Amino acid sequence: MKDHSENTLRAAIKSLRDTVTPAVDPSDPQAAEQLRLTIDFLEFLRTRLYDVHARHRYELEHQMVVARSLLKDAHQVSDRVGDAMIRALSTAAAAHADAATHTRDLQAASDALWGSVRTLVREAAAAPEAVQERISTSILSGMEPLVELESAWYLPFGFEPDPESVTPLADLWSTPSGTAS
Amino acid sequence: MTASMDETEPANQTGPDHDPGVDLIWDVDFDVRDAPSAAFIDEVRRTFPTEPEIDRTLTRKMHHRSGPAYQRPSLEELAKHLETFLRHELGDVEFEVVDLHWFTGGVSKIQVGFVLERREPDGSTRSDHMVVRMDPSEGSNATSRAREFELLRLLKGTVPVPETYFIDAEGEFFPEPALIYAFAEGVTKPRVATTGKISGLGTNFGDHRRLLAPQYLQHLSAIHNADFRGHEFSTLAVPEAGTTQAAEWAVNHALRCWEEDRGEDSPLMEVAARWLRRNLPTLDVASVVHGDFRSGNFLFDEDSGRINAWLDWERGLIGDRHRDLAWITLPTMGHYDAEGTYWVCGLVPLDEFFTTYEEVSGLTVDPERLRFYQVLCCFSIIVSTMASSYRIARLGKSHQDILLTRVEGMVPVISRVLIDLLKEPVT
Structure with missing residues (x-):
């Protein structure tokens, strides 16, 4: 049998909307508000359910681009920092290249890679000004595709001031970073 | 003022007694924040010194964190x-x-x-x-x-x-x-208002703008000009004018919350933290700051358009007025009309806001300080929406966990603003 999770979510949403909502005590506005938010989130999850793995792959791919742009400066800060970043990058590249990598392992690779970048920025506080500036500039440029993903992911929540300008998720999945492997 | 609770004894400041087991540069286990050790609490307090009442409040939070989840009382x-x-x-x-x-x-x-x-x-x-x-x-x-x-x-x-x-x-x-x-009478938005967000953010006041906008500016001006000299405070600290103390307290407050609450790393936040530490502005004059002076936090009479009460002073402090100005001009706080004009708090067009504020208040707006506090406000909002909300919902600590997880949706909007601000050259 194929996975029926999306179908089940539809049923859960219908149940909450049609059966549970009318039964909520009208004198308890917080209960009514939280039920509405819960239904809303289940609907959001239904639309994202089969994109979660693709999101983790996209994030790891673009995080590797950021880390690679920092490697030279990482070694200039210290060998320990540079070596830690190389190890994290190596694990990340292997996880990304293997189609069988579990979603949780993609996330673990992302966490380790971002941890190495945090260490670099904090250890670089004593490095020459030019090195610190290069690190900041590389990170700011590299963050943009990741923020673009978050905008697309959370678009249904209604916070985007210009929703029309947000790239659809499907378009992001088909746009390679070009330097992931 | 004093901080009298046992749990807010001064943080360890010196080397020999300092626990070397907590390493904020290299440690990667974020789950330790679910039940923080005394050494972790102490290390964060030592690293990010701030004003006493903030220190007391945050230390209390960390000491209570490993306690039970929130249970709604009847x-x-x-x-x-x-x-x-x-x-x-x-x-x-x-x-x-x-x-x-x-x-x-x-x-x-x-x-x-x-x-x-x-x-x-x-x-x-x-x-x-x-x-x-x-x-x-x-x-x-x-x-x-x-x-x-x-x-x-x-x-x-x-x-x-x-x-x-x-x-x-x-x-x-x-x-x-x-x-x-x-209890104050009034509404936070007109009955026919459209707002696509939560907590009063982005309210379109429609015809009520004409009545509310002058009051909004007058009240902001009155708060920033409020005379607090001669008052004895038990919880408010007054930063020294002519120094960077106000900015330093505010930055350390935000950085401390990030360190205490987060469940992940963010290179963008690391870059912003570095920028904030290196660009602390000098305070010209200390003002009362509301901290969240926006739609949703005032009640007005729908018939007369009169503002009856300003609520939610929980982010209030004595410090730099630019903190308020930066907060209320962020894109998530106001409303864009069909022509693309941004209305501060849904009430005043952005291109008129600062000039009108200067006229009404008699106070100046310094673009560099404004930018500093815009970066700080972006940082603080990301702390609340990405770090604190995550930790609270993970531990089931509030009455609004489901709502707190939803505000994650603000992170990319604010991140874009933050990136643009950080890319601007410092003059």
Whole structure:
């Protein structure tokens, strides 16, 4: 049998909307508000359910681009920092290249890679000004595709001031970073 | 002012006693924040020194974090806490609590309305509509009810604020710290308003703009010009003008919350933290700062358009007025009309806002300080929406966990603003 999770979510949403909502005590506005938010989130999850793995792959791919742009400066800060970043990058590249990598392992690779970048920025506080500036500039440029993903992911929540300008998720999945492997 | 709780003894400042087991540069286990060790709490306090009441409040938060998840009390249970507290406060006065009911809308605080009926010395009965405003086990902003109470008293007569009645600063009578103030009449948005967000963000006031906008600017001006000299404060600290102290306190407050609450790394936040530390501006004159001066936080009469009360002073402080100006001009706080014009708080077009503020207040707007506080406000919002909300929902600590997880959607919007600000050259 194929996975029926999306179908089940539809049923859960219908149940909450049609059966549970009318039964909520009208004198308890917080209960009514939280039920509405819960239904809303289940609907959001239904639309994202089969994109979660693709999101983790996209994030790891673009995080590797950021880390690679920092490697030279990482070694200039210290060998320990540079070596830690190389190890994290190596694990990340292997996880990304293997189609069988579990979603949780993609996330673990992302966490380790971002941890190495945090260490670099904090250890670089004593490095020459030019090195610190290069690190900041590389990170700011590299963050943009990741923020673009978050905008697309959370678009249904209604916070985007210009929703029309947000790239659809499907378009992001088909746009390679070009330097992931 | 003093910080008297045992759990806020001064943080370890020096080397020999400092626990080397906590390493904020290399450690990668974020789950330690679920039940932080004394060494972790101490290390974060030592690394990010801030004003005493903020330190006390955040230290309390960290000491309480490993406690049980929030359990919604019944109204009957709350009534018992309330009556015990009022008995303590009112002594021999005969009183009765009636019509206890939940309020909705508070993201970070639990709010319950009631009527206090009490016997006056002449035998008559006095009825007051009141609100209990109480912390959950942990809120998205760990703030001080005692400070909020002190600010409300300070601003009485300067701008419309609810009358303050009682304070349980340490949660001796309620499950958590709570204040009681007067119920204020009014609405936060016109009945026909459109707002696609939560907590009053992005409200379109429509025809009410004309009436509300002048009051909004006058009230902001009155707060920033409020004279607090000669006041003895127990929770508010006054930063020294001519120094970077105000900015330093504010930056360390934000950085400390990030370190205490986050469940992940963010290189963008690391770059922003570095930028903030290196660009601390000097304060010209200390002002009262509301901290969240936007739609959703004032009540007005829909017929007359008169603002009846300014609420939610939990982020209030004495510091740099540019903190308020930066906060309210962020894109998530206002409203874009069909022509693409951005309305500050949904009331004043952005391109007129600063000029009009200068005219009304007689205070200047310094673009560099504004930019610094814009970066800081972006940083603080990402702390609340990405870090604190995550930690609270993970541990089930609040009455609004489901709402707190939703505000993650603000992170990319604010991140874009932050990136643009950080890319601008420093002049």
